[in-house]
Amino acid sequence: MMKDSDMHNLTLAEIARNLAEKHFSAEELTRTLLARIEQLDPQLNAFISVTDELALAQAKAADARRAAGENGALLGAPIGHKDLFCTQGIRTSCGSKILDNFNAPYDATVVERLAAAGTVTLGKLNMDEFAMGSANESSYYGAVKNPWDLTRVPGGSSGGSAAAIAARLLPAATGTDTGGSIRQPAALTNLTGLKPTYGRVSRWGMVAYASSLDQGGPMARTAEDCALLLSAMAGFDAKDSTSVDQPLDDYLAALSQPLAGLRIGLPKEYFGAGLDPKIADAVMASVEELKKLGATVKEISLPNMQHAIPSYYVIAPAEASSNLSRFDGVRFGYRCENPADLTDLYKRSRAEGFGDEVKRRIMVGTYALSAGYYDAYYLKAQKIRRLIKQDFVAAFEQVDVILGPTTPNLAWKLGEKNADPVSAYLEDIYTITANLAGIPGLSMPAGFIDGLPVGVQLLAPYFQEARLLNVAHQYQQVTDWHMRAPAGF
Amino acid sequence: MQWETVIGLEIHAQLATQSKIFSGSATTFGAEPNTQASLVDLGMPGTLPVLNAEAVRMACKFGLAIDAEIAPKNVFARKNYFYPDLPKGYQTSQMDHPIVGKGYLDITLEDGSTRRIGITRAHLEEDAGKSLHEDFHGMSGIDLNRAGTPLLEIVSEPDIRSAKEAVAYVKAMHSLVRYLGICDGNMAEGSLRCDCNVSVRPKGQTEFGTRAEIKNVNSFRFIEKAINHEVQRQIELIEDGGKVVQETRLYDPNKDETRSMRSKEEANDYRYFPCPDLLPVVIEQSFLDEVRASLPELPVQKRERFEREFGLSAYDADVLAASRELADYFEQVNATCDDAKLAANWVMGELSSLLNKEALEIEQSPVSAEQLGGMILRIKDDTISGKIAKMVFEAMAAGEGSADEIIEKKGLKQVTDSGAIESMLDEVLAANAEQVEQYRASDEAKRGKMFGFFVGQAMKASKGKANPGQVNQLLKKKLEG
Amino acid sequence: MALERTEVEKIAHLARLGLSEADLPRTTETLNNILGLIDRMQAVDTTGIEPLAHPLETTQRLRADAVTESNQRDAYQTIAPAVEEGLYLVPRVIE
Structure with a gap:
């Protein structure tokens, strides 16, 4: 019998083995982690809702299924969901006051698929309001703290998922990535996080921020766990018109492929001004490890990368301004007290329900789409979007994967970038191109600087998630950065 | 001054699909409020649209029937505005790339002449819900059953020159969509609705006058009355030295007048952009060939x-x-x-x-x-x-x-047996011997008149069953004897 | 292109976001900072480049015309702020 004190350190893959060998039950594991969440989460604020009743019911059901002979890799696996995946009858807040009372009337496809695979939902995880942010400080439920340094941000917007996994409150969670919201917090908290190809994971039931950029994906400590989770999350969904009807690769089988002959491209634009030189060193060290595994390296260029931020900060807010119009206080969500008339109902419900960053982006998007500015902003941004895609298409003719830093800086101090939204936007520089182009991207742990984690980002051509997981897994076989735990957790 | 009326019509035809354009809700008219409003129709967070194949097919049918080009690639766009009957805060519609391009419809006027009315475009979009204004403690009630019903918006060129032509156009359109089976045409239930853009200009002038849009006129009779009223209003306004304002007006059939809709006055900026939840709709030639072959x-x-x-x-x-x-x-x-x-x-x-x-x-x-x-x-x-x-x-x-x-x-069978007719005639002539005498004594002109009398008596005697031709022929023979 | 206060008010109205007089100067300044960042885009030569709306450039899938939804009004309206007789209530709509 494994001690309770060890269970929380297990990865999903290890949990699967232990459950299969009956070292403990899903229920025991669930109770242990729920207790740990209760004990430690107050320091982090990673959870918006802890769903203990649901978790115990799912755990018992998983144990029963196992007793009946089932043996799925995720049967009884404890996870959490970013609080923008709709969960039936459970609050789905999106980190916003406007949805504080929103008990979703249905399950997201991702939630449904993971539940069918037997996962146990421990709770709903904190996030930047409507996934808008890269510090997890814009949540109505308060900032999330980085387990590696409680005075620092965990990154965002999937900051609750990142902090909870890094602190070993749970082994894996779902996240979403619109401009880096899986990869950036993964980098800042020493996790592996994957943003799949646009259309690989269904968006049904995932509250939209920017529909043409949003993509759900797995976050965990290891690439292997991401592969396990992705295998259950991904796949065609008829309810999402942008879902891609293409068979899934065998992500687990692909993990063990040797890297000999792998062509890695290092974009020179990723190593220019603005990058913390210590991060550059850590990234280059990871390149050396991959070379030892047989990879070859080539410098490439993604000349339009610098234009990605302005383009993104038009497209995402434009889509958001429209997506968030449904929050009007009529059918669900927050409604202001005693509206004087219809306009007052709209204006006050939305002004009181949305936080500052959300309001800012709605206004930027509204402006960018308004008469007379559409061509100069929205259309221009979409043209740049094509240039960025073309950069990648050209680069992938020469290399198999692109490697670089996930973030230009380490986790910053809470509150440090609050006064100036633009400075926070610039943190997305390395991640948003993948969203604009729709290609898959992964961040993996690659060392520490002054006790803070550094992430390396890998990008691959469309639908080559298996390749990304393979490279990260092989790297994780020869390094142990991803196994390190923050002190006190 | 002689005035010329210029009219362009926008017809909204609800497509006769089983389910809504972007969801699997029923489109049945008259259901209990909000019982046909699914997660998608309610604009619930996280929900997504998937396009109904039948709506696309019906739009193509229409396009082929008006001899229009069907866009090989058409795109849905969002029209953004806030209104309680619009759950998502935007209407999914088509803007720059409508499914149906330029076409025409020939109409027949009462005098039997025909005119060709140009159709600018027709596009697919979703209908809005309904606001009910009965008093709920000073509130309005919102029913979203209609939200998401597929609409084909058919926009005419400003080719129409009178209220009568407008009615003929709408009737022809009504007839066409019903022929095609794409709309039930029930105007009372709002299946076919009409917005009329009306302006006047001095006869001979080429540029258009300022137009007013009359919203939701829901019968052929009202279309004629609303337009005539609006034309009269505009002419009087201009002749009194006033100016027509570009605005939306509502026709009130009870008072037979149009009035300005102040709530829609506000300058709108719809911020159209391609809907990121929907992809471009590609229409293959083979599909069009198949639809064409199926046209009635x-x-x-x-x-x-x-x-x-x-x-x-x-x-x-x-x-x-x-x-x-x-x-x-x-x-x-x-x-x-x-x-x-x-x-x-x-x-x-x-x-x-x-x-x-x-x-x-x-x-x-x-x-x-x-x-x-x-x-x-x-x-x-x-x-x-x-x-x-x-x-x-x-x-x-x-x-x-x-x-x-x-x-x-x-026993209504006509008697054609000449023997039977003859004996019947003999009886009739015997009973009217005096008239027979008079007849025989009269000249040709007078005889003609009197002949009718004998026919009437004969038909009466046969209870209408005697063959009129035979009666005529035999009667003549007997009288002229 | 720097926004004036009146433009910010107009945008806030279009977006139906209540904005207090006190918030206006700060909001205007922040929006102008963001627009400053965005305007860097204008320097990029995009002559002859087609806009890209969807990363994968695939086409719309069509759904068979079938009724798949049933009446769930009671469940959906439990989370509504104000309903009566099955209707969602809003301040009076004037036409």
Whole structure:
């Protein structure tokens, strides 16, 4: 019998083995982690809702299924969901006051698929309001703290998922990535996080921020766990018109492929001004490890990368301004007290329900789409979007994967970038191109600087998630950065 | 001053699909509030649209029927504005890339002349819900059952020059969409709605005057009245030195006037952009070929065929072809009796007045096309006269059976046996010996008048059953002796 | 292109976001900073480049025309702020 004190350190893959060998039950594991969440989460604020009743019911059901002979890799696996995946009858807040009372009337496809695979939902995880942010400080439920340094941000917007996994409150969670919201917090908290190809994971039931950029994906400590989770999350969904009807690769089988002959491209634009030189060193060290595994390296260029931020900060807010119009206080969500008339109902419900960053982006998007500015902003941004895609298409003719830093800086101090939204936007520089182009991207742990984690980002051509997981897994076989735990957790 | 009226119409036709354009909710009219509003229709967070194939097919059918180009790639866009009957805060519509491009519709006016009205475009979009203004403690109630019902918005060129033409256009459009089976055309239920853009200009001027848009006019009669009223209002306004303001107006049928809709006054900025939840819709040529092959004969084609094949007048052909059901009925009658003129006369005459009187649709006719055709056969073979036929028709309408059964049962068979007619005539002449004397003493002109008297007496004596032709012939012989 | 206060008010109205007089200067300044960042885009030569709306450039899938939804009004309205007789209530709509 494994001690309770060890269970929380297990990865999903290890949990699967232990459950299969009956070292403990899903229920025991669930109770242990729920207790740990209760004990430690107050320091982090990673959870918006802890769903203990649901978790115990799912755990018992998983144990029963196992007793009946089932043996799925995720049967009884404890996870959490970013609080923008709709969960039936459970609050789905999106980190916003406007949805504080929103008990979703249905399950997201991702939630449904993971539940069918037997996962146990421990709770709903904190996030930047409507996934808008890269510090997890814009949540109505308060900032999330980085387990590696409680005075620092965990990154965002999937900051609750990142902090909870890094602190070993749970082994894996779902996240979403619109401009880096899986990869950036993964980098800042020493996790592996994957943003799949646009259309690989269904968006049904995932509250939209920017529909043409949003993509759900797995976050965990290891690439292997991401592969396990992705295998259950991904796949065609008829309810999402942008879902891609293409068979899934065998992500687990692909993990063990040797890297000999792998062509890695290092974009020179990723190593220019603005990058913390210590991060550059850590990234280059990871390149050396991959070379030892047989990879070859080539410098490439993604000349339009610098234009990605302005383009993104038009497209995402434009889509958001429209997506968030449904929050009007009529059918669900927050409604202001005693509206004087219809306009007052709209204006006050939305002004009181949305936080500052959300309001800012709605206004930027509204402006960018308004008469007379559409061509100069929205259309221009979409043209740049094509240039960025073309950069990648050209680069992938020469290399198999692109490697670089996930973030230009380490986790910053809470509150440090609050006064100036633009400075926070610039943190997305390395991640948003993948969203604009729709290609898959992964961040993996690659060392520490002054006790803070550094992430390396890998990008691959469309639908080559298996390749990304393979490279990260092989790297994780020869390094142990991803196994390190923050002190006190 | 002489004024010219310029009208362009926007017709919203609800497509007759089973389910909504972007969700699997039913589109049935008249359901309890919000019982046909799914997660998607309610704009619940995280929900996504998936396009209904039938809505696309119906739009293509329409496009082919008006001889328009179907865009090989059409794109849905979001039209952003806040309104309680618009759950997502945007209407999913089409802006720069509509599914149906330029086409036309030929209309027939009352004098039998035709005009070609240009159609600028037709695009797919979702309908909004309904605001109910009954008093809920000073609040309005929102019913989203209609939200997401597929609409085809058909925009005409400003080619229409009078209220009568506008009505003819809407009638022709109504007829067309019903022929195509893409809209039930029920204007009272809002299945077909019309916005009228109306302006006036001095005759001879080429540039358009400022237009006002009259929203949601929901009957042929109201279209005519609303436009006439609006034209009069604009002319009076201008002649009094005023200016027409570009605005949205609402027609009030109770007061027979249009009034400004202040709530829609606010300058709108709809911020159209391509809907990121939907991808471009690609229409393959093979699909269009298949749709084209499935098109029924259209009103115009049918009208022409009725004239050509059956020798009907333009007017008769137009009336009979206006509705597919009426045309089908007529053709069925004709198929039974093989006499298009008689069939047309009976369908447009006795049958139409019967249906009007009973407020029935042709599909509900108490006299089937086979029955009517069967009756006409009996007229043709001299079993009954036209006069008797009216009695037979009434009996058929009353459900008394087929023409043959009624003729048999009531003994209405025409007497054609000349022996029997002769003996009947002999009796009539004997009973009116005095008149016979007078007749024989009269000149040709007077005789003509008197002859009618004898015919009337003879028909009366035979209870209308004697063959009128034979009566005439034999009577003449006997009188002139 | 720097926004004036009146433009910010107009945008806030279009977006139906209540904005207090006190918030206006700060909001205007922040929006102008963001627009400053965005305007860097204008320097990029995009002549002859087609806009890209969807990363994968695939086409719309069509759904068969079938009714798949049933009445769930009671469940959906439990989370509504104000309903009566099955209707969602809003301050009176004037036409």
